[in-house]
Amino acid sequence: MKQSLAKRLLIYFSAILMFAYISGPFLYTIYCSFKAEPDLRVKFLEFIPKHGFTLFNYRFVLGLVSSPSEWKEMGPYFGLAQFATAVSANIPRAIFNSIVVGLAVAFVTMFLSSMAGYGFVKFDFPFKRGSLLLITLVRFIPGLAMIVPIYITFKYLMIIDTYLALILSYLIYTLPFSTWLMIGYFESIPRELGDAAQIDGCSHLDVLTKVYLPISLPGLAAVMIYSFMFSWGEFFFALILTSSMNAKTLPVLLSNAVTEANPAYGPINAIAAIAVIPSIILTLLTHKMLVRGLLGGAVKG
Secondary structure (H helix, E strand, O other), X not given: OHHHHHHHHHHHHHHHHHHHHHHHHHHHHHHHHOEOHHHHOOOOOOOOXXXXXXXXXXXXXXXXXXXXXXXXXXXXXXXXXXXXXXXHHHHHHHHHHHHHXXXXXXXXXXXXXXXXXXXXXXXXXXXXXXXXXXXXXXXXXXXXXXXXXXXXHHHHOOOOOOHHHHHHXXXXXXXXXXXXXXXXXXXXXXXXXXHHHHHOOOOHHHHHHHHHHHHOHHHHHHHHHHHHHHHHHOOHHHHHHXXXXXXXXXXXXXXXXXXXXXXXXHHHHHHHHHHHXXXXXXXXXXXXXXXXXXXXXXXXX
16 A cells, blocks of 8 residues: 555656656746846746736737836846847747648648658658668757758758748658558558459549548647647747748747847847747647547557
């Protein structure tokens, strides 16, 4: 009895530690986003800020604060003015860029991975197993090893600082995993269904669109959710391949805010909180479908 109780306590304690380790930085960011700038510049952690909690940081980054006198009350005037010019004014554009790139990567990944998965399941061709292995190996190549040839190629094609550059670079990471996921889904579908459709006169494209894809909707949803969330939070490629607000995404804009000469910590935490909100909402709305899609594609039969 004592051993069982000790085991349960150990499990609960480990779960609490894991939760604190994973969610602690994010919860602290949320907490700081409601603090005034003077309270964020103290040397010691204050759980109850002297100036109280405020929505100023969110109103400021969303452009809802127009009175400079209110800026002076909430922090260093010149720091906030510089932040408003360099960062806050560009937030709507950065969010728009992130959404456009994320949706494009999600749809392109879904289309290409379903086509590739169907091809690997239905056809036999030379080096089939080697091709599957190569797809996996590409996924594990560090971005640092690929950025130089990618940058040179994109510069030659004159697509640096465009949506296309980000979409093509993100597909390098989303396609391998998504292809393997769709292969697992398609292999779990009885082959006789596709053969019967072909006997009735359906082409391979008809079999894919009318038989395989309708059955694999959870897998397609998982692919799109995974691709969008990866694109939304990706930083390294976006930092190197963008130089202006034409295609700069929200993570890059946030990094620019942190490296300002006189950073405004309150608004920076507010931007970080805003950047995470879409991922949280998407996960809460689709977590059941995401789990079904990932488990369905991982188990054959």
